[in-house]
Structures are given as C-alpha cells and as structure tokens.
Amino acid sequence: MHPLLLQLPALVGVLVGAVATYVATTAQERGRWRRQQSVRWDERRFAAYSDYAHAIKRVTSIAVRLAAKRGVYHDNFWFGGETSDGELILAEEERTTKWEAVLMLGDDAVVAAAREWHQGTLRLMRLAVGEASDLTWDEAVGSTGQARGRFYTAVRKDLGVKFGDLSEPSEWQMAKWMRGRPEVEQSASSSV
Secondary structure, three states: OOOHHHHHHHHHHHHHHHHHHHHHHHHHHHHHHHHHHHHHHHHHHHHHHHHHHHHHHHHHHHHHHHHHHOOOOOEEEOOOOOOHHHHHHHHHHHHHHHHHHHHHHHHHHHHHHHHHHHHHHHHHHHHHHHOOOOHHHHHHHHHHHHHHHHHHHHHHHHHHOOOOOOOOOHHHHHHHHHHHHHHHHHHHHOOO
C-alpha cells in the first residue's frame, strides 16, 4: 500500500478538526459580539431614558414651583425662591434635546409613554404660566403622575429589568399628596 494512503485518515482527521475548530470559534465569537452589542445598546438606551427622565422632571419641578408661586394651587410647603418663565423655557429646551435620543433608541412603547408623560408635563407648564388647559391643576398632576409610571414600566420592560406588579413605587408623590388634601376630597364629594 502506498505510504500516502496510510497517512490519509490522519490528514482527513486533522482537516475535519481544523474545520470544526474554525466553525466553533466563529460561532462563539459571533455570539460574544452580539452580547457585547446588546449590552452596549442597553447602556445607551438606559442613559437616554435616564437623561430624558431627569430633564422632564426638571421641567415638571419648575412648573410646579411657578404654579405655587402664582397661586395656581395652594402649597403649604412652598419655600419661595426665584423661579421664572425663562428657567422653564431653558428646562424645556433641554428636555427636547434629550427627547431626540429617546426617539432614536427607544422602542415603540417607550416612545409612546415618554410622549404621554411630556403631554402631561406640558399641561402643567401651560397652567403654571397662566394659559388654559383641558384639565384642572389637580387632574393634570394626576394624569402626569400616571404617565410617569407608564414610562418607567415601559423602560423597565424594554431593558429587561424584572419588576413587580405594583405601580406605587413610580407614582409621583405630588399626585398622592394632591389626592390626600381635604379640599380635593371636599370638591370631589360636592360634585357628586
């Protein structure tokens, strides 16, 4: 028998081993690359969502302070301080800048929830500067708080964060405070 034929099984074994190693290594590297890309985009989405939440909370905070200053609602905890329409405009400009990242990176549910939260905040802004709105101050606070909760729920789902069924942790404390005020309870019972 020819010596090359004797070596053929060993050569075929080496060739099959090399191909198998290449295929396994390529599959492993591709999987690692996909995981790294997923983590990278999750980090960017988290940053975009977090930045947007901070920006919209700043707008909301300024609108609430302006509304209290102008007597739109009675606030026993208003500590005064300088708050102006200009500060509200700057905060709204920052929010619109942060909004672009949410539009680019967010899934449909997050974008819809963020838009709803902004619409609630826009109502608060309008009321704070003396413009008309389709809701009263108390209704706008409640609506904004609910929209905020839906935003956080959508973000958690998009990022794969496990959370319970309770919405209370993300409920806006001001909405809870407004519901607990005696004048709100009296006005609700007198309208029935």
